[in-house]
Amino acid sequence: MILNIKHQTNYNFYSNVPRLVQSLKxxxxxxxxxxxxxxxxxxxxxxxxxxxxDSLGHTIYNIYNEGLIGEQTIISEGKIHTKDFxxxxxxxxxxxNPFCFLRFTYLTKPGEKLIKLSKKIKQKKDQIKFCHDLNxxxxxxxDFKTGITNNKTTAEEALKTEKGVCQDYAHILISLxxxxxxxxxxxxxxxxxxxxxxxxxSHAWVEMYINDLGWVAFDPSHKKCIDQNYVRxxxxxxxxDASPIKGVKLNYLGEEDLNFKLDINTEQ
Numbered sequence: 476m477i478l479n480i481k482h483q484t485n486y487n488f489y490s491n492v493p494r495l496v497q498s499l500k501x502x503x504x505x506x507x508x509x510x511x512x513x514x515x516x517x518x519x520x521x522x523x524x525x526x527x528x529d530s531l532g533h534t535i536y537n538i539y540n541e542g543l544i545g546e547q548t549i550i551s552e553g554k555i556h557t558k559d560f561x562x563x564x565x566x567x568x569x570x571x572n573p574f575c576f577l578r579f580t581y582l583t584k585p586g587e588k589l590i591k592l593s594k595k596i597k598q599k600k601d602q603i604k605f606c607h608d609l610n611x612x613x614x615x616x617x618d619f620k621t622g623i624t625n626n627k628t629t630a631e632e633a634l635k636t637e638k639g640v641c642q643d644y645a646h647i648l649i650s651l652x653x654x655x656x657x658x659x660x661x662x663x664x665x666x667x668x669x670x671x672x673x674x675x676x677s678h679a680w681v682e683m684y685i686n687d688l689g690w691v692a693f694d695p696s697h698k699k700c701i702d703q704n705y706v707r708x709x710x711x712x713x714x715x716d717a718s719p720i721k722g723v724k725l726n727y728l729g730e731e732d733l734n735f736k737l738d739i740n741t742e743q
Contacts, residue, residue, distance in 0.1 A: 514553030562700025
């Protein structure tokens, strides 16, 4: 499938920002699951430079601004050819040992509820089937509902609330898999979803490392492995680590607004 994507991020700074440096993970992963046909990143203000490729395979861009005030628009757009490998990721440029992703973070650290849930689950010798079981279990512990959680909500808090969005499902699955000693990581990207075509937003899912198979991508909020409708952008320990745009501001105590617009369509 060929997907045309345009992701526009808008910032509005209400007072002067003496210096702002933004690090972007907005270039899609290049692997057998998805081939970048064309991709462009631009900013309405500031100096955009291509920086480097990090150890997880992200192509990093930086934006440098001085004396910024008012609006800034960052656009990433292009064309991606995707293929369905039933969730198995092939050809990722990744130099990090998978066992580094056994580490818990603030957002994924298990508490009483997650530990209690894990004790109800019987681990299987067949790791593939067991990972599918974990994905199914997590898909059923929350009701999908927006406005209840936010970017700082932990896996434990979301599980207590029993409501959340894709990032909450992802954090819970990451936490649960690590309890069973399965490396897992947070994936940020896009999903072409016919049920949500009028209002697209970025999406989150999980990659779990399965012996003799490698990284396999599961989407607990949709109760399945990823397919040709998904585009992988960035990965990390959790939402914060995988964030596609991170900024460092110098001597700025003012306020800012953030909003975005995402358009996706297909070519047959």
